[in-house]
Every structure is written in C-alpha cells, then in structure tokens.
Amino acid sequence: MKILKFGGKSLSNGEGLNKVVQIITDKVQQGEKIAVVVSARGNATDELEYILKIAAKNGDYKRLLENFKVYQVSDYPQVDLSEEFTILDKLFEGVSLIGDYSNKIKDQILSKGELLSAKLLTAILVEKGIPANFADSRELLKTDSKFGDAQPLEQLSKKNVVNYFKEHNGSTVNIITGFIGSNNNNDTTTLGRNGSNYTASLIANYLNAEELQNFTHVDGIYTANPDLVADAKKIEYLSFNEANELANFGATILHAKTIIPLLEKNIPLRILNTFNHENRGTLITSDAAKEGIKTLSVLENVSLVNLEGRGLLGKAGIDARIFKVMGDHNISVSIISQGSSERGIGLVVATEKATLAMVELEKEFENDFYSKDVNQITVTDNVSVISIIGQDLSTFHKPYTALIKNKIVPILFNNTVTGKNVSLVVKKSELNKALNVIHGEIFGVSKKINIAIFGHGLVGGTLINQILESAAAIEKRKGIKLNVFAIANSKKLLLNKNGVTADWKNSIQKDGAEYTIKDIIEYADKYHLENLIAIDNTASATFVENYIPLVESSFDLISSNKVANTLSYGFYKELRKALTDNQKNYLYETNVGAGLPLIDTIKLLHLSGENITKIKGVFSGTLSYLFNNFSAKDVPFSEILKEAIDNGYTEPDPREDLCGNDVGRKLLILARELDLQNEFEEISIQNLIPEHLREGNVADFLTKLKEFDPIYDKIKADQKPNHVLRYIGELSGDLQNDKGNLEVKLVSVPSDTALGGLKGSDSFFEIYTESYGDRPIVIQGAGAGSAVTARGVFGDILRLSDKG
Structure with missing residues (x-):
C-alpha cells in the first residue's frame, strides 16, 4: 500500500481539488492500493485561528465565519458539512461570550479544517464512483493531553490503525484526517503545525507502507526556496539524514518529526507536485546520497538573544543556567554561538519568545549584573538564519568570501557536530541577496554579474552591444551571466533588473528618467542585486565624485575614464583606502594603451x-x-592632420590630442602604479599646438591647420638621416623614491629601431627593469578606437567576474 498525503494548497478550490480527485481516480483505476491523508483546505487553519482571536476580543467574527463556510462548501453545496459548521458556531459563540479560550478549545476549532477537508473529498470521490471512506484520525491516533502539540501513544495508536485497516481494506480508499488525534478522554488534540505530514508518516509506519507520497504545490525539494532564488534547482534524491537536517533547519515542506517513523521502517518518501503530476519529484530514502551540499534552508521570524560578560569567562554552570531558563519557559533554541575571549553567548529563538527569553535571563542573572560579571542581555530582531545543508567547513570560505564581497557580514555562524551543516545569522533585509549570493557560489549555476554602465557614447555603446552579443556564449562557456541592469548618460537613466535588451538606445530615449547615483544604489538594493560592477565610460571629472559612494555600496569599479587616476594624489589614496576598506576592486586597463595588457604587466612586475x-x-x-x-610621406603636416580629423581619429576638438595632456595623464597613471606621488602639474609636457592657435573656438582653429606646416617641416628637415618623429611619454629617474621624472615630448629616433618602425595608429611601450637591463619588455598593438577600448573594458569585466 502507498500512503498519499495532500497539502492545503493542493486541496484548495478549483484546479487544486480537481487535480487531487484526478490523481486518486487514476491510481484506483490503475489498481494501486492507496490510503489518503489530507490537510485542511487552502488557508483553513490560519483562518480558523484568526476568527478565534477576533471572537475572543468580542469582534465581528460571524461575518468571517460565514465567508469561511462559503469557501469550504464552494462548488459542492450538495455535500453535508452542517455537523462541523454547527459545532464551530457553538464554540465561537462561547469564546465570544467568555472573551478567552483554552488550548483545548483551540484544538477543537482547528481540527475542523481537516474534518471538513476529508468529508468533502470523500463525498466528491463517492459521487464520481470511487469507493471512498471517511476516516476520523481521532479514533485512530491516541495522544497525550498536550493540546496544540500532542505526542502520539505509539502502541495504542498502532493497534487502532492496524485494526481499522483490517476492517476497511480491500478496494476502499480511506480518506484520513491529518493533524488531529484524541487523548484517553476522547478530547480532540492536534499534533502541531505541519502535523498532517506527521500523521501520514505514522500511518505509513504502522501499515508498513511501500511509499509515502507527499503532494505539495512544488516539484520537490529544491536547492533553495524558488520564490527567493530564481536559479534554484530540484534535487532528485536525498537521504533521510539530509532530509531530517533540512526539516530541523526550517524547511516547511517537511515536518521535523516526519522522517523518524519512515526511517524506522525504511519507507521511501517522495515529494510530488499536485499541479505537475508528470514530474517525478524528490525521492528520500535511507540510501546514503553522495556527499556534498544539498540545499539552503531558511528560518525566518527569529530573533537573536545575546548575553555578554567578561566575568563569565571560565565560570562553570553558566550554560546550564541559561538552558534551564529556556527549558522552564518552553523556549526552543535553534542555534547557539559562543565566544571565548570576551565571553558572549548568542541564542536564536522564535521572535515571539525573544522578549520572554530576555526578561527571564535578566532575572536569572540579576546578581551577576550587580557583580558586573554580566554586562548586558540584548535582543536583535529582524534576523534570519540560512543553513547550508551538507556544507563542509573546509570549503565554507567560498560562500563566506562571496558574502563579504557583496558587503553582507553574517552576525554569527555555527556548524553542527558532524561538520556537515553550517548556519549563518544575517539581517532579514539581506536575506534574499545573501541566499542568491551563496546559491550562485555553491551550486555551479551561472554566477550573475549585475552591471551599471555610465556613458553610452562610442566606447560605452560599443561595450553594451558587445556584452549583449556575447552574453549567451560567455554563460555557456564560463558559467557567468552578464546582466546590464542600468545604462545612464549625464541626463537619463534606464533600469531593468532582468537586463536591458538590444533595443536599449530607443528605450533610454523613450523611458529614460532623470536620476542621481543614489537612485541606482537604491534600485540595486531593492532588488537584492549581487556582484555589482559600475563601469565609467565617460570623460567626466564630475562623475568621478561618485566612485567612493559606489564602492561603499558594494560596487566594484571599471573605468575607461582616466580622470580618477590623475586627480590629486590625495584623492588617489582616498579612493584606494575606500577600495581596501570595502574589499572592492577597481580595474582600468584601458586607461593606458586601450586594450593592451600594459597596466597589468606593470602591476605584476x-x-x-x-x-x-x-x-x-x-x-x-x-x-x-x-x-x-608624416615621417613616412612627403606631404605637409596639415594634410595628415586633416586626414586624421576626417577619419574620426581625433577628438572633436583636435587640440585635446595635440596639447599632450592626454599622454601626460596616461604617463601619470603608470607612475602611480609604481607608488610614485607625482602630481599632474609636475609633468613636463611639450604642447604640439602653436601658441597663437591654442585659444579660440574649434571652427576657427580648423581653418588654420596650414599654420602647422612651416613649424613641422623644419622639425622634420632638421633630423639626422634615417630618423623619424615620434611623440612619446617617458618616465625616468630614481623610481625607488617618492617621485620620478615625467616628460611628454616629440623626439627623433632611428627608423631601424622598434620605436622607429611603428606603423599605423599602434601604441608602443618599452618597460626597462633592473633584471632585463638594456633589453626592455615591449608591448605593442592597437592603441585607439572605440571597439578596441570597449573590448579592453569587456576584458576587465571578465577579469572581475572570475575573482572570488
């Protein structure tokens, strides 16, 4: 025989109830021998409890009760549920008159949810020609008298179940009420919340069932709650031990007591989806599953009680006193964490019991406060517990590092004696993000990188398109999901937590809104976006002011904008301190040499x-x-300059290239990579623009390009034979001191040297070191162009994505 258990959502009106009837019908028609355990339908238990509280306050409970009755009868008015409804009327009326109720009365009221559910389902099946029998588990499961959380009397309950099934066996399908039992006086008791699972487990044990099939509204056990982690994956197999750990650490799909009766008889438990019956679900057996992390479980509605005191160090009996207080007041402790150097004990308890725990501990340690052995007892609310089931401490550094990288600092953590489960207490506001960060790190699903791009001109626009075109291939090849959630220029911002599309240009024109940097930070926080990168593709000195706020808000930085690294040395150090303090990265390989690996090489050396x-x-x-x-052709300098302008090789105002400041900034960036403290004003820069052309508007300047010719014709003619002109930056001097010599100048070099042989628009760098002597390390390649620069920024993104 198989035991089928259906949860409240499965039995809700409409599709749920219809699916349950269809599943039972199919199994009967296929000749399967089954018994069915049911929960209350929909949210019946919660609704009854709420009505009970309203009645106790002499509130308008009758309207709520009528709505409850209407839902329970719903599409089946022909089913007679009047007996339960009449009892509820009387019980609620009594509670309303007295203004209070006992746990005994509460159990009588809550039991009606399962009774109504079982009676309705039995009647529907009989109406459809399925031989079904209503079985009231109060006649089967005998319990102690702990109302609200009763414990079954094993021998008597087993005897009752076995005898009952001898009488009601054969082709009849027994529809059994979950959650409820009765004591020796036949008073109704309940087995605690989620107790219907426990009922099904006990019935399976007593009847030596072939399998317990637990039908829910999800496809099985997942690596995390799919409502919180979109990338959660279904687990095909679990062992009983793992399932038990999962239940103890808050998995609501399993009751903590459910596993033991099944384990005793080695009865498999299968978690199935009522609404997707083709899915095979998760199978839980006694077979030891492969070692490794199985799932993330969450405990919410908990608080952290902290007891601190230096004077407690080394004193015997402190822990016993704490747990005596907890035991005397029926306060369950889910996690304990202890410090040693400055004695501190943290206890995670249900939020509803936290104040009681604090008050009673203060009473217990009253004398210790006077002697100053105890400093304080505090409660921290709004926390959650994440338990990593199967986590070995030897690899715990990986998810822990990922959390820190995303600025989530656990309040405390502990591990079980087996060393195979680790629990973290985090702020409730950080729960969603923390779950996604840990899940992405552990389960090998694509690591999601959330990117905000500032500036979408030539470089920025090219980069966005490169990312969108390559994203699928990168996810497949590297397991990294690049998600551009924000695109901004100086005026407008486009946001999409799921990532912008190829139509982003039209979208930002149509839907873009004015913004501040705070809006982007708050958006990332609101949607719990992890692994954040901000990319600066502007040339703005103003935007650089946002770098430190972004870093402090958990963003790594990538920049093709050279300004940040060439402002005052004071700001340069302040930014580095912020990066260190917040454990964030700042990559800017494209600041010098576009996509060439220059900065990385110098850093490494x-x-x-x-x-x-x-x-x-x-x-x-x-x-x-x-x-x-100009060196290779016998043409005037102005002609080459005009050609460069027409081909878009220069800035809109060519003087920005010709003045040498851009080369100076790049040279300063390299100097600071060597820890030199030079300022921009200390660079000797040869300005290539005749003095009388340095001021004025661009249009006027462009009409006077021929005035360059006599100057550069003379410079070219005055060279030694077989020499060519090159505009270079040079960093020299004793580079072990605080400052070096930085020069930007036009030089004449032999044409047969590496520098003299340069072609096209290539950049060229020689790095001289003590070890290499006169033979420099040479790096040469395309040093300009939006596609090359964008590809260099893209490389920085992938470099950052691989970190941690």
Whole structure:
C-alpha cells in the first residue's frame, strides 16, 4: 500500500481539488492500493485561528465565519458539512461570550479544517464512483493531553490503525484526517503545525507502507526556496539524514518529526507536485546520497538573544543556567554561538519568545549584573538564519568570501557536530541577496554579474552591444551571466533588473528618467542585486565624485575614464583606502594603451619586487597615426592632420590630442602604479599646438591647420638621416623614491629601431627593469578606437567576474 498525503494548497478550490480527485481516480483505476491523508483546505487553519482571536476580543467574527463556510462548501453545496459548521458556531459563540479560550478549545476549532477537508473529498470521490471512506484520525491516533502539540501513544495508536485497516481494506480508499488525534478522554488534540505530514508518516509506519507520497504545490525539494532564488534547482534524491537536517533547519515542506517513523521502517518518501503530476519529484530514502551540499534552508521570524560578560569567562554552570531558563519557559533554541575571549553567548529563538527569553535571563542573572560579571542581555530582531545543508567547513570560505564581497557580514555562524551543516545569522533585509549570493557560489549555476554602465557614447555603446552579443556564449562557456541592469548618460537613466535588451538606445530615449547615483544604489538594493560592477565610460571629472559612494555600496569599479587616476594624489589614496576598506576592486586597463595588457604587466612586475627603471612609449593612437604618416610621406603636416580629423581619429576638438595632456595623464597613471606621488602639474609636457592657435573656438582653429606646416617641416628637415618623429611619454629617474621624472615630448629616433618602425595608429611601450637591463619588455598593438577600448573594458569585466 502507498500512503498519499495532500497539502492545503493542493486541496484548495478549483484546479487544486480537481487535480487531487484526478490523481486518486487514476491510481484506483490503475489498481494501486492507496490510503489518503489530507490537510485542511487552502488557508483553513490560519483562518480558523484568526476568527478565534477576533471572537475572543468580542469582534465581528460571524461575518468571517460565514465567508469561511462559503469557501469550504464552494462548488459542492450538495455535500453535508452542517455537523462541523454547527459545532464551530457553538464554540465561537462561547469564546465570544467568555472573551478567552483554552488550548483545548483551540484544538477543537482547528481540527475542523481537516474534518471538513476529508468529508468533502470523500463525498466528491463517492459521487464520481470511487469507493471512498471517511476516516476520523481521532479514533485512530491516541495522544497525550498536550493540546496544540500532542505526542502520539505509539502502541495504542498502532493497534487502532492496524485494526481499522483490517476492517476497511480491500478496494476502499480511506480518506484520513491529518493533524488531529484524541487523548484517553476522547478530547480532540492536534499534533502541531505541519502535523498532517506527521500523521501520514505514522500511518505509513504502522501499515508498513511501500511509499509515502507527499503532494505539495512544488516539484520537490529544491536547492533553495524558488520564490527567493530564481536559479534554484530540484534535487532528485536525498537521504533521510539530509532530509531530517533540512526539516530541523526550517524547511516547511517537511515536518521535523516526519522522517523518524519512515526511517524506522525504511519507507521511501517522495515529494510530488499536485499541479505537475508528470514530474517525478524528490525521492528520500535511507540510501546514503553522495556527499556534498544539498540545499539552503531558511528560518525566518527569529530573533537573536545575546548575553555578554567578561566575568563569565571560565565560570562553570553558566550554560546550564541559561538552558534551564529556556527549558522552564518552553523556549526552543535553534542555534547557539559562543565566544571565548570576551565571553558572549548568542541564542536564536522564535521572535515571539525573544522578549520572554530576555526578561527571564535578566532575572536569572540579576546578581551577576550587580557583580558586573554580566554586562548586558540584548535582543536583535529582524534576523534570519540560512543553513547550508551538507556544507563542509573546509570549503565554507567560498560562500563566506562571496558574502563579504557583496558587503553582507553574517552576525554569527555555527556548524553542527558532524561538520556537515553550517548556519549563518544575517539581517532579514539581506536575506534574499545573501541566499542568491551563496546559491550562485555553491551550486555551479551561472554566477550573475549585475552591471551599471555610465556613458553610452562610442566606447560605452560599443561595450553594451558587445556584452549583449556575447552574453549567451560567455554563460555557456564560463558559467557567468552578464546582466546590464542600468545604462545612464549625464541626463537619463534606464533600469531593468532582468537586463536591458538590444533595443536599449530607443528605450533610454523613450523611458529614460532623470536620476542621481543614489537612485541606482537604491534600485540595486531593492532588488537584492549581487556582484555589482559600475563601469565609467565617460570623460567626466564630475562623475568621478561618485566612485567612493559606489564602492561603499558594494560596487566594484571599471573605468575607461582616466580622470580618477590623475586627480590629486590625495584623492588617489582616498579612493584606494575606500577600495581596501570595502574589499572592492577597481580595474582600468584601458586607461593606458586601450586594450593592451600594459597596466597589468606593470602591476605584476612591481608587486613581484622587480625594480622598474624606465617606461617609454607612444601613448596616443592619434598622435602615433599623425607622426608615423608624416615621417613616412612627403606631404605637409596639415594634410595628415586633416586626414586624421576626417577619419574620426581625433577628438572633436583636435587640440585635446595635440596639447599632450592626454599622454601626460596616461604617463601619470603608470607612475602611480609604481607608488610614485607625482602630481599632474609636475609633468613636463611639450604642447604640439602653436601658441597663437591654442585659444579660440574649434571652427576657427580648423581653418588654420596650414599654420602647422612651416613649424613641422623644419622639425622634420632638421633630423639626422634615417630618423623619424615620434611623440612619446617617458618616465625616468630614481623610481625607488617618492617621485620620478615625467616628460611628454616629440623626439627623433632611428627608423631601424622598434620605436622607429611603428606603423599605423599602434601604441608602443618599452618597460626597462633592473633584471632585463638594456633589453626592455615591449608591448605593442592597437592603441585607439572605440571597439578596441570597449573590448579592453569587456576584458576587465571578465577579469572581475572570475575573482572570488
């Protein structure tokens, strides 16, 4: 025989009840031998409890009770439920008159949910020609008299069940009320919340059932609550031990007592979905499942009671006194954490019992307060417990590091004696984000990276399109899901927690709204977005002011904007301190050399202790193009410059390239990577623009390009034979001191050298070190262009995504 148990949502009006009837009908027609245990339908138990509280306050309970009755009869007015309704009328009327009720009365009232459910289902099945029999479990399960949480009397209950099924066996389907029993005086008792599962488990045990099938509204046990973690996966198999741990750590789909009766008789438990009967669910057996983390379980509605005191260190009997208080007042403790250096004990209890726990502990330790052995006893509300079932402490650093990276600091944690389960107490406001962070780290699902992109011009727009085009392939290949949730320019912001689409340009025009950086931070917080990256593709000095607030709000930074690294050395250090304090990263490989691996190379050499003695190179792709072509062709400088302008190689105002400040900023960035404290004003920069053309508007400047020609024709003619012109940045001097010599200048070099042989718009860098002597490390390649720069930023995204 198989025992089928249906939960409240499965038995709710409409689709639920129809599905239950269909499942039972199919099994009977297939010749399966079954018995059915039912919960109260829908939210009946909660509704009855609420009506009870209203009645006790002499409130208008009758209207609520009538609504309750209407729902229970619903589409089946022909089913006679008048006996239960009459009893409820009398009980509620009595409670209303007295203004109070006992747990005994409460059990009588709550029991009606299951009785109504079983009677209705039995009547529907009989009406459809299925031989069904209503079985009142108060006649089967005998319990003690602890109303509200009664314990079955094993021998007597087993005898009753076995005898009952001898009489009502054969082809009849017994529809049994879950959750309820009775004591030796035949007073109604209940087995505690979720007790219908316990009823089904006991019946299965007493009858040596082949399997217990628990029908719910989900497909089985998941790696986390799917309502909280969208990427949660169904678990195919669990062992009883794992299921028991899961139940103890708050999994509502299982009652903590359900497992033991099944384990005693080695009866498999299958969790199934009433609404998706084709799914095979989760099978729980005595077979030891493979080791490893199985699921994340959550305890909500809990509080943390903290007892602190230096004077308690080393004193015997303190723990016994604490737990005597807990036991005397029926306060269950789910998690305990103890400190040693400054004695502290944290206890996680149900929120409804937290104040009682604190008050009674204060009474117990009253004398210890006077002697100052106890400093304080406090309660922290609004906390939740996340338990990682199957977590070994040897690998716990991975989810813990992921939490810290996302600025979630657990209040406390502990592990079980087996070392196979770890529980964390976190702020309730951080629960959703914490679950997603841990789940993403543990279960190998795609690690979600949530990206906010500021600036969507040439580089920013290209980057967004590169991400959207490559996202699917990257998720498949690297297990990283790139989600651009925010795109902003200086005026408008587009937000979508699920990620922008290829139509983002139209969307930001149509739906974009004015914003502050605070709006983006609050949006990420509201939707519990983890692994946050802010990308600055602007050229704005003003936007850099947002870097530290973003870092403090759990964003890593990536920037193609050179400003942040070339402001005052004071700001440079302040930003680094904020990054260190918040354990965040800042990548800016594209600040110098676009997509070339220059900054990473210099960082690695410097960190390894290599003494870098000089860095020299062509830092600007625009100026590389100008002087490579001017040196190679017998044409005026103005003609090459106009060609570069027409092809979009320069800034809209070419003087921004020609003044040398951009090269100076790049050189300063490299100097600061070597811990040099130079300021921008200390760089010697040769301005390529004739002095009389440096002011005025762009349009006027563009009409006077020929005025460059006599100056540069002379410079070109004055060179030694077989020499060419190159505009370079050079960092030299004793680079072990606080400051180096930074020069940006036009030089003439032999055409047969590596620098002299430069072509097109390539960037070129020589890194001289003590170890390498006169043979520099050379890095050369495309140093300009929106696609190259965007690809470099993309590389930084992937580099950050792989961290941790």
